[in-house]
Amino acid sequence: MSMISVIVPVYKTEKFLSDCIKSILNQTYHDLEVILVNDGSPDSSGQICEEYAKKDSRIKVIHQENAGVASARNTGLNLAAGEYITFVDSDDYICPQMYEEMLKCAKKNHCDLVMCDCMKVYSDGRQEMYSHNIRGGFYDEEQLHMEYYPHLLLMPSIEYPATISNCACMFKNIGQRMPRYKPGIRYSEDWLFGCQMMLQVKSFYYLKGQAYYLYNCSNQNSATHSFAADKWDDYKILYSCFQIEFGNKEIYDFSGQLDRLLLFLVYNSVRDILYSSWDSQSQRRKIISKILQEDIVKDMFKRLDISKLCVSKKQKILTFCYAHPIVIPLLFSYFAKRKDR
Numbered sequence: 001m002s003m004i005s006v007i008v009p010v011y012k013t014e015k016f017l018s019d020c021i022k023s024i025l026n027q028t029y030h031d032l033e034v035i036l037v038n039d040g041s042p043d044s045s046g047q048i049c050e051e052y053a054k055k056d057s058r059i060k061v062i063h064q065e066n067a068g069v070a071s072a073r074n075t076g077l078n079l080a081a082g083e084y085i086t087f088v089d090s091d092d093y094i095c096p097q098m099y100e101e102m103l104k105c106a107k108k109n110h111c112d113l114v115m116c117d118c119m120k121v122y123s124d125g126r127q128e129m130y131s132h133n134i135r136g137g138f139y140d141e142e143q144l145h146m147e148y149y150p151h152l153l154l155m156p157s158i159e160y161p162a163t164i165s166n167c168a169c170m171f172k173n174i175g176q177r178m179p180r181y182k183p184g185i186r187y188s189e190d191w192l193f194g195c196q197m198m199l200q201v202k203s204f205y206y207l208k209g210q211a212y213y214l215y216n217c218s219n220q221n222s223a224t225h226s227f228a229a230d231k232w233d234d235y236k237i238l239y240s241c242f243q244i245e246f247g248n249k250e251i252y253d254f255s256g257q258l259d260r261l262l263l264f265l266v267y268n269s270v271r272d273i274l275y276s277s278w279d280s281q282s283q284r285r286k287i288i289s290k291i292l293q294e295d296i297v298k299d300m301f302k303r304l305d306i307s308k309l310c311v312s313k314k315q316k317i318l319t320f321c322y323a324h325p326i327v328i329p330l331l332f333s334y335f336a337k338r339k340d341r
Contacts, residue, residue: 002033002058004084004099004170007076009069010036014043016091016216021052021059023093023214029100034059035076036090040066045090070181070189077178085178086170091216098212102170105205109138112201113171115162119211123218129211132162136208144204145252153195153246153257156310158264162206163194168213171197182241186234192241199251231272232291235265239296260309262300266291266322292325 006024010017024034036059038046046063053059062075073087084106088094102114120128133155139148151161163169167190179196181189198204239262246254269291273284291297301323306316 002082003031004029004086004103005033005035005076005080005082005173006099007035007073007080007085007087008037008090009039009072009076009087010045010049010090011039011041011066011069011072012043012045013041013090014045014048016093017045017048018052020088020090020093021048023096024088025052025056025058026096027094027099028097029103032058032099033080033082035079036061037072037075038063039069039072040064068183068186068189070185071183073193074180074183077180080173083173084170085173087167088213089167092167093214093216095212095214099170101210101212102207105207106170106172109203109205111138111203111205113169113197113203114205114207115165115169116207116213117209117211118165118168118213118215120215120217129209130165130215131208131211132165132206133157133159134162134206134208136206139204139206141202144198144201148198148204149252149254151257152198152252153242153254154261154264158260158267158309158311158315160188160191161195161198163198164188164191165213166190166194167215169194169197171201174200182238185238185241187231188235188238192238192245195242196245199246199249232265232269232287235269236294236296239265259300259303262296263304263319266297270322289325292322 008020008024013020021034021036024032034056036049036053038049038061040063046061049059049061053061060079062079064072064075076087077085084103086099086102098116102116105111106114117129117131120130122128134148134151150156154161177200179193179200181193185192239258242258242261246258270288273288276284304323306319306323309316309319311319
């Protein structure tokens with residue numbers, strides 16, 4: 001049995017794929033199983049995968065019809081035989097010592113999940129460490145409940161939780177109890193999985209400041225950099241999945257986090273529409289009004305105390321505007337001025 005299974009979903013990344021695969025094969029820790037899942041990529045990515053498989057017996061290549069990154073990761077999870085599992089996106093790459101250091105940490109501390117930081121790499125060569133606003137070090141089960149669960153779904157600042165970085169995590173393979181990604185969710189599919197995974201583990205170690213994962217910010221074709229007019233529909237599905245998974249947990253009351261999570265999705269959707277040049281201003285205004293008039297959104301604002309949100313004064317004012325859609329024209333005026341700066 002390989003100690004670590006590395007799952008790589010592959011789709012339209014021929015420009016970056018070789019560097020990605022090389023960074024995995026060149027790890028200082030060698031006992032790896034590398035599962036490349038070609039998700040019906042129309043470019044030469046599938047061929048590149050096969051070429052590397054001929055050179056290294058640790059590589060397994062799976063070709064499937066295009067079904068999205070969630071499905072591709074699930075395919076990898078179904079095949080993973082390692083004691084530990086991790087992911088790499090096919091347009092990113094990793095430091096040579098990443099898995100050796102993470103495995104050493106997992107074994108030394110007897111923990112179920114180890115997470116490191118990542119480095120954002122830009123097309124002009126700039127690098128910027130991406131870290132999380134939680135303490136580094138070891139968390140036992142009691143510390144997870146007391147320290148981590150209060151921000152398991154969302155940080156108090158209305159930002160993603162730490163485990164949004166699935167690829168910076170290495171977790172123990174728990175077989176059939178392992179969560180699966182929700183097929184069909186195109187945005188933030190790793191958010192739900194990371195939260196589900198954290199609820200499963202009994203111990204966690206955060207290698208804060210150790211940026212072993214290199215996140216490629218130059219791929220403008222990735223979902224992260226793409227605008228979609230129907231993103232809100234995806235977000236509603238994602239929110240309903242969070243409600244199902246965390247709405248009635250006896251172990252912890254996540255209701256307040258679920259409200260703030262929905263607020264975060266509203267923030268993202270409205271901002272994307274306001275800043276986009278998609279369609280006419282009047283049409284965008286209608287779409288934003290429709291989002292803010294949804295029952296789930298109106299109910300969330302009724303429960304939410306905006307004055308107690310851990311956000312800036314400006315953001316509180318914007319949130320008040322979202323809660324009172326009659327001021328939507330003012331929003332467009334405000335964002336238009338910011339775009340002109």
